[in-house]
Amino acid sequence: MPEKSAGEPGRAGEGEGGDAMMNNKVGAYFTYWAEKYNTDYDICVRKAAALGFDAIGVRGTGIVEFSDGKKDATRRLAEDLGLKMNFVAALADHDIASEDADSRRRGVEYVKRILDAVAYMKGDLLAGSFYSRWHGALPAGVTDKTPWLERSARGMREICRAAADHGIRVSLEILNRYETCLLNTAAEGVDYVGRVGADNLGLLLDTFHMNIEEDTLPGAIGTAGRLLSHFHLGEANRDVPGPGGHIDWDAVFKALGRVGYGGIVEFEPFVVMGTEIGGNVRLWRDLSGGMDLDEKIRRSLAFVRERMAAA
Numbered sequence: 001m002p003e004k005s006a007g008e009p010g011r012a013g014e015g016e017g018g019d020a021m022m023n024n025k026v027g028a029y030f031t032y033w034a035e036k037y038n039t040d041y042d043i044c045v046r047k048a049a050a051l052g053f054d055a056i057g058v059r060g061t062g063i064v065e066f067s068d069g070k071k072d073a074t075r076r077l078a079e080d081l082g083l084k085m086n087f088v089a090a091l092a093d094h095d096i097a098s099e100d101a102d103s104r105r106r107g108v109e110y111v112k113r114i115l116d117a118v119a120y121m122k123g124d125l126l127a128g129s130f131y132s133r134w135h136g137a138l139p140a141g142v143t144d145k146t147p148w149l150e151r152s153a154r155g156m157r158e159i160c161r162a163a164a165d166h167g168i169r170v171s172l173e174i175l176n177r178y179e180t181c182l183l184n185t186a187a188e189g190v191d192y193v194g195r196v197g198a199d200n201l202g203l204l205l206d207t208f209h210m211n212i213e214e215d216t217l218p219g220a221i222g223t224a225g226r227l228l229s230h231f232h233l234g235e236a237n238r239d240v241p242g243p244g245g246h247i248d249w250d251a252v253f254k255a256l257g258r259v260g261y262g263g264i265v266e267f268e269p270f271v272v273m274g275t276e277i278g279g280n281v282r283l284w285r286d287l288s289g290g291m292d293l294d295e296k297i298r299r300s301l302a303f304v305r306e307r308m309a310a311a
């Protein structure tokens, strides 16, 4: 396995300068290389570092099952390779917005356990859609989801307090309608953050989800504004960013520069069918284009760095 030749987090100072130029750390979410959600992440961490990424995203619902020894080893591997690690979580079996008090309680307790694991690994960001159950829907006839938002916000307040005790920021991912019924747009996210009222609460926008739900991508980024604390990149079909897709990357990076976004810009592509992860994200055809996966994302990373520097 080739080692990363030089740590170059953020690549600050390169390029022509200019106040809008983006020097953000660029990360990769582990699922690009993994077949299953439950993995030890080591291969993904090594690949991300070797390919020149500055950060790696892993699954909070995975590390919560790790022994302390395994958590230490994973954290040290990323540190040694110069990668910043961030964490993502979703709720599959519990729902902090549910009408059922038990489900809400279990959901809050589960996210708090994940926060303990993230803190143990010295993480400072937990992102995800744990404001409700992944793939949840509202009952037929409901035209006002305020009660769901209120119940969720109560649980989220407790989650944010626990996160603050660990010095962790919480970043809620806005998802498309097929994956959540609660927060589908940046505007809904901003309203929800206001309901919760916690200083360490922000938003995660993802170009794939935005492309489905938002009027315009730059408009959504502007709406999130200073609340934006994490960002996911993918084409409209979840391919890696590149000149062949129809997401207007120049407009996206310009908008991120305008709101002063300083967080991680994280790749979250899905291109391999037939795996547990591919099936879970409903990928029913091969998007690799017959290319070696590492070469494919290496080219995409070069494209993204170039477009960010020009934004």
Ligand SMILES: [Mn+2]
Residues within 6 Å of the ligand: 173, 206, 232, 268
């Ligand atoms: Mn995402």
